[in-house]
Amino acid sequence: MNYESSKRKRPGKQLIVVFTFIILLLIIVFFLFNFNFFETDKYVEVSKTGTDPLTADYDTYHLDDSRENQQIKYGFELFTNTAEYLGPDNPKLERAFSGNNLSCNNCHLQAGTKAYSGMLIGVINRFPQFRGRENKIGTIKERINGCMERSMNGKPLPPNGKEMKAFVAYLEWLNRYAPQDGKVDGTGYARIKIPNRAVDLEKGERLFLKKCASCHGEDGQGIPLRDYAGYLYPPLWGQDSYNLGAGMARVITAAEFIKTNMPYGASYDKPELTDEQAYDIAGYINQKPRPQKANPELDFPDLKLKPVSTPYPPYADNFPVSQHQLGPFQPIMEFYKKEYGLTKNK
Known part of the structure; x- marks a missing residue:
């Protein structure tokens, strides 16, 4: 009788042991994953910095x-x-x-x-x-x-x-995938080889009509959006464009932008214009009328730091305004190097 009784109780004890083991196992697994025992700090850092900032998802x-x-x-x-x-x-x-x-x-x-x-x-x-x-x-x-x-x-x-x-x-x-110093390939504009001559406005006009007018219009006034304020393609001069104090009003800066981005669809890897073509188009666009910025003479308190293609005076040199607007820029750069020890690239 006692033998049969103990035999009946034994399966119950076994179930208790099994359930206890399972519970302990689940607790161990929970703590392992919850506290990242399978991940090292080094792995987390590599995962964070391994995302290429140029190909990351920036879709809001x-x-x-x-x-x-x-x-x-x-x-x-x-x-x-x-x-x-x-x-x-x-x-x-x-x-x-x-x-x-x-x-x-x-x-x-x-x-x-x-x-x-x-x-x-x-x-x-x-x-x-x-x-x-x-x-x-x-x-x-x-x-x-x-x-x-x-x-x-x-x-x-x-x-x-x-x-x-x-x-x-x-x-x-x-900024979330950028390196600590913020330096990412593709920052700013791509440098061009600045032609050692003045802008050719006639070539610039011909190139503009051929390469740019289909989007920005022969009159440079762009294509406005139909149902909203703004433009499908922006005006490049006139009262609804950037003013004379903008960086894009400088021929060298504008040429750098145009070279790697225009006509629409061009890129750094697949440009459609040469450096000289971008230079002439930029000069042509920036000779057109545009809004004046108030008090431009207050810009660049240290005139030596003024970019050579800034289109408005005063300057720390005696070159004419027309040369600052249209080049050639090399003589101006050489002057600053010789006179002030400053190397200028725009």
Whole structure:
């Protein structure tokens, strides 16, 4: 009788042992994965830095609607549809900070992610930075407002306003895979070999009509969007374009942009224009009338730091304004090297 009784109890004890073992195993597995025992710090770092900033996903559509992501999305909207939100004809006049109907995206292509088109990936890590135009170390907010006053021919955004915070949030989001120094292949514009001659305006006009007019119009006034403020292809001169104080108003800077981005579809790897062609087109465009920036004489307090192709005086040299606008630029560069020990490339 006792033998049979113990025999019946034994399976129950075995089940208890089995269940206890399973529970302990699950607890061990939980702690191993929850505290990343299978991952080393080195692996996490490699995974983070292994993402190529030039091929990362920068589509804001994939972001959820958290408060932080809503700010990033608003920054993206401001960047790509600037005229709709900040332009002179937007519904809220208190937001009319831009003086034209361009968008940031017209110069910083593909929402600031295209290489050698003023690409903004990593830009946050490059600020604060010294800029000769102001002759001081400036913040990213000051740089944004520089664009608002020059490329957008407008007025500065409030530094702590909703729009400025959204712009900065978007740039910080673009920055997430950039190296610590912010230096990413494709930053800025690609250098060109500057022709050792003045711009040929006749060649520039012929090339413009052949290569550029189909998008920007023979009159350079672009193609406006049908249902929204802004442009499908922006005007390159006239009252709705960038003003004389913008970087794009400098022939060498404009030529660098044109060489690797124009006509539409061109790239650093597959340019459609030669350096000389880009140079002549840039000179032709920038000889056309455009808005004047207020108080341009206050730019570059140290005149020696002024780029040689800045189209407005004063200068720290005696070369005529026409040569600063159209070249040849090599004699000006040689002067600064000899007189001030400064090497200038634009």
